[in-house]
Amino acid sequence: MAGSDKNDSKDMIARTVVRNITDLARLAGVSPGTVSRALAGKTLVNARTREKIEALAREHGFRPNQMASGLRRQKTGVIGVVIPLGHDTRQQISDSFFMTLLGHLADELTLHGYDLMLRRVVPDEDADWLDRFIGSGMIDGVIVIGQSDQFERIEDVAEGYRAMVVWGNHQEGQRHCVVGTDNRLGGRLAAERLIAAGATRLAFLGDTGPIEFAARFAGAQDVAARMGLAPVLPLVTHLSPDRASEEIAGHFERHGRGIDGIFAATDTLAALCLTELRACGLRVPEDVRIIGFDDLPVARHTVPPLTTVRQDIAAGAHSLVDLLLRRLAGEQTESLVMPPELVTRQTA
Amino acid sequence: MAGSDKNDSKDMIARTVVRNITDLARLAGVSPGTVSRALAGKTLVNARTREKIEALAREHGFRPNQMASGLRRQKTGVIGVVIPLGHDTRQQISDSFFMTLLGHLADELTLHGYDLMLRRVVPDEDADWLDRFIGSGMIDGVIVIGQSDQFERIEDVAEGYRAMVVWGNHQEGQRHCVVGTDNRLGGRLAAERLIAAGATRLAFLGDTGPIEFAARFAGAQDVAARMGLAPVLPLVTHLSPDRASEEIAGHFERHGRGIDGIFAATDTLAALCLTELRACGLRVPEDVRIIGFDDLPVARHTVPPLTTVRQDIAAGAHSLVDLLLRRLAGEQTESLVMPPELVTRQTA
DNA sequence: AGGAATCTTGCAATCGTTTGCAATCGACTC
DNA sequence: GAGTCGATTGCAAACGATTGCAAGATTCCT
Numbered sequence: 029m030a031g032s033d034k035n036d037s038k039d040m041i042a043r044t045v046v047r048n049i050t051d052l053a054r055l056a057g058v059s060p061g062t063v064s065r066a067l068a069g070k071t072l073v074n075a076r077t078r079e080k081i082e083a084l085a086r087e088h089g090f091r092p093n094q095m096a097s098g099l100r101r102q103k104t105g106v107i108g109v110v111i112p113l114g115h116d117t118r119q120q121i122s123d124s125f126f127m128t129l130l131g132h133l134a135d136e137l138t139l140h141g142y143d144l145m146l147r148r149v150v151p152d153e154d155a156d157w158l159d160r161f162i163g164s165g166m167i168d169g170v171i172v173i174g175q176s177d178q179f180e181r182i183e184d185v186a187e188g189y190r191a192m193v194v195w196g197n198h199q200e201g202q203r204h205c206v207v208g209t210d211n212r213l214g215g216r217l218a219a220e221r222l223i224a225a226g227a228t229r230l231a232f233l234g235d236t237g238p239i240e241f242a243a244r245f246a247g248a249q250d251v252a253a254r255m256g257l258a259p260v261l262p263l264v265t266h267l268s269p270d271r272a273s274e275e276i277a278g279h280f281e282r283h284g285r286g287i288d289g290i291f292a293a294t295d296t297l298a299a300l301c302l303t304e305l306r307a308c309g310l311r312v313p314e315d316v317r318i319i320g321f322d323d324l325p326v327a328r329h330t331v332p333p334l335t336t337v338r339q340d341i342a343a344g345a346h347s348l349v350d351l352l353l354r355r356l357a358g359e360q361t362e363s364l365v366m367p368p369e370l371v372t373r374q375t376a
Numbered sequence: 377m378a379g380s381d382k383n384d385s386k387d388m389i390a391r392t393v394v395r396n397i398t399d400l401a402r403l404a405g406v407s408p409g410t411v412s413r414a415l416a417g418k419t420l421v422n423a424r425t426r427e428k429i430e431a432l433a434r435e436h437g438f439r440p441n442q443m444a445s446g447l448r449r450q451k452t453g454v455i456g457v458v459i460p461l462g463h464d465t466r467q468q469i470s471d472s473f474f475m476t477l478l479g480h481l482a483d484e485l486t487l488h489g490y491d492l493m494l495r496r497v498v499p500d501e502d503a504d505w506l507d508r509f510i511g512s513g514m515i516d517g518v519i520v521i522g523q524s525d526q527f528e529r530i531e532d533v534a535e536g537y538r539a540m541v542v543w544g545n546h547q548e549g550q551r552h553c554v555v556g557t558d559n560r561l562g563g564r565l566a567a568e569r570l571i572a573a574g575a576t577r578l579a580f581l582g583d584t585g586p587i588e589f590a591a592r593f594a595g596a597q598d599v600a601a602r603m604g605l606a607p608v609l610p611l612v613t614h615l616s617p618d619r620a621s622e623e624i625a626g627h628f629e630r631h632g633r634g635i636d637g638i639f640a641a642t643d644t645l646a647a648l649c650l651t652e653l654r655a656c657g658l659r660v661p662e663d664v665r666i667i668g669f670d671d672l673p674v675a676r677h678t679v680p681p682l683t684t685v686r687q688d689i690a691a692g693a694h695s696l697v698d699l700l701l702r703r704l705a706g707e708q709t710e711s712l713v714m715p716p717e718l719v720t721r722q723t724a
Numbered sequence: 725a726g727g728a729a730t731c732t733t734g735c736a737a738t739c740g741t742t743t744g745c746a747a748t749c750g751a752c753t754c
Numbered sequence: 755g756a757g758t759c760g761a762t763t764g765c766a767a768a769c770g771a772t773t774g775c776a777a778g779a780t781t782c783c784t
Contacts, residue, residue, distance in 0.1 A: 059763065061763075061764065062763060062764075063741095064741060068741095072762070091513075092742095093447075093513035099447055100768075101741080101742065127475035134495075143494075143514070144493065145494075146493075146494050159437055165439075165444070306679075325644075326674060326677075328651070331678075331679040406733075408772090409772075412771060420731080425732080440771065441771070443769085445772075446771090447770080448771050
């Protein structure tokens with residue numbers, strides 16, 4: 029009898045669907061407002077009442093609807109992360125560097141109680157990409173990963189919108205808050221190392237369009253000029269492995285032996301390049317020196333291990349989030365340019 | 377004068393902040409309802425009215441608030457993607473495989489007009505991870521990437537929640553809808569290839585805890601038993617490169633020459649393993665054969681290039697999204713088990 | 725011209741939560 | 755015992771967009 033009673037009451041409870049705070053309020057015999065306060069952990073509610081409400085909530089697996097809460101409070105607890113893709117649409121999002129950065133961002137944001145909304149956009153097809161994201165009302169702030177060729181648009185938006193931080197290159201007097209490596213310095217380090225390793229005819233492998241890459245290229249160019257060498261030869265490629273391989277092969281055919289030092293825009297490209305050089309029967313670093321950028325895990329495991337310019341991705345992610353949260357809190361923040369670090373392994 | 381007038385009106389417009397549909401309605405001289413309908417592209421509004429409203433919206437850069445819209449329509453246009461991390465917290469999210477899958481998911485979802493909300497959870501610290509995400513009201517459906525050690529919990533949730541699809545391993549009679557590779561078959565293919573390449577003492581490299589890996593291991597075990605070989609030796613490691621390297625070295629020290637065929641749970645591990653073998657002075661494939669899993673880009677560029685078992689990540693992502701959307705539309709869907717494919721390169 | 729049929733539009737309720745304000749209830753003081 | 759002071763709680767108005775219903779405006783037909 030007692031058992032049956034207990035079961036009945038259990039069934040009753042299970043049968044009562046709790047869709048919203050009002051349902052729960054009815055069960056608890058209080059008003060919706062009180063439930064809201066209790067669940068939000070405010071001090072205004074009586075301890076016993078709060079416990080009762082919390083118990084009921086747990087029992088029914090009830091959680092306040094974040095949409096409604098967000099609407100009322102005018103904040104969502106979500107940070108947008110957007111990756112603008114250049115012409116080279118498909119690949120960048122699977123690019124190892126961006127993905128690693130994204131992973132760290134997810135960790136950092138979670139740590140601070142924020143969710144992450146990821147959006148991949150193709151600015152060429154959607155000029156409005158950034159405003160659309162911000163204006164959606166779904167996010168409290170936005171982190172832009174990579175400026176691509178959208179520097180100007182980002183500047184425009186920064187004018188009227190504070191809750192934005194960008195990963196990328198810093199330019200004298202720019203308005204938007206950026207976190208990134210000193211790419212130009214990185215380029216200099218790379219070129220200097222190539223030359224120290226005996227190279228005299230340098231090339232830059234990768235697209236020089238994106239502003240970060242352009243800066244790396246420029247840095248190498250600085251050094252070549254200073255040392256009285258021939259200008260660095262740009263070997264333009266896409267980033268996606270499939271296309272890049274062919275393109276690299278093509279470049280080698282054309283410029284063949286005219287090159288003895290290669291600065292690759294990315295470790296990924298450098299790795300491809302190594303494979304290609306091996307196929308051509310060129311020895312690294314004896315015939316050709318090569319140096320990458322990023323210091324991704326892959327750099328450690330190429331043969332021979334890749335000399336590269338290191339970016340501290342984890343620190344970058346940390347700073348991006350930190351600066352964004354400060355901005356959300358109303359603070360003014362400066363851009364942060366991090367120093368690159370040469371990691372000498374065996375390819376240069 | 378005329379010029380000044382024009383400027384004034386421009387300023388007026390610029391000064392009038394349009395925060396919501398009501399503001400815009402006032403400007404357009406219609407009711408909020410009409411604006412809503414116009415912006416939603418419904419046929420019910422007069423063409424001229426719609427144009428006027430659209431023009432005003434464009435002019436003021438107005439976009440309807442998605443939170444409010446979501447609240448009213450009871451759908452958000454957001455799909456949650458959640459990655460449960462095992463004990464091995466930090467690394468998995470930067471694991472190349474997951475990240476690649478994530479990239480493809482982002483592409484597929486965008487294609488269908490959905491946004492992607494990414495969440496990384498540590499089930500050990502938060503038993504409630506899945507319900508919490510689903511119950512948040514922020515997402516219309518959820519894609520779980522990897523079952524980790526959470527098979528049971530996922531099963532429980534699947535009982536009462538339809539809008540979920542999982543990437544992982546399929547088990548006879550399971551309730552939740554899963555997309556994944558036939559891991560056991562993959563394990564068999566790998567072992568068969570190792571044996572065909574001359575190996576007789578097999579080892580499995582990686583954690584055998586996660587259900588996908590366990591299935592791969594079991595597949596290899598099947599073959600070893602069938603061929604009358606000694607059981608496959610499990611060499612347990614973490615996934616993160618830093619720890620795995622040491623662990624692999626440790627395993628080699630202990631089991632030294634007792635192994636001549638290695639099946640790595642992952643290409644990443646296989647690549648590390650190659651480096652480690654090289655350091656030990658062992659030749660691949662002459663002394664030791666090795667075979668990976670996934671066919672990540674890295675597999676093509678190890679030295680020598682890695683023989684591996686291919687999973688079609690892009691197809692997987694496509695199917696995950698396809699099945700989820702069907703479920704959102706109310707359809708019943710079956711799990712999808714994709715066949716793995718042996719890619720023979722030079723390590724076995 | 726009168727009436728029916730079709731288009732457009734406005735009205736107001738609704739989604740679920742939060743929060744300022746005011747009301748209620750005890751307890752405590754003088 | 756009346757008055758005061760906190761501590762709790764309820765009430766109701768937001769937040770911003772959507773949508774069923776009904777009214778008003780057009781058009782069309784005879």
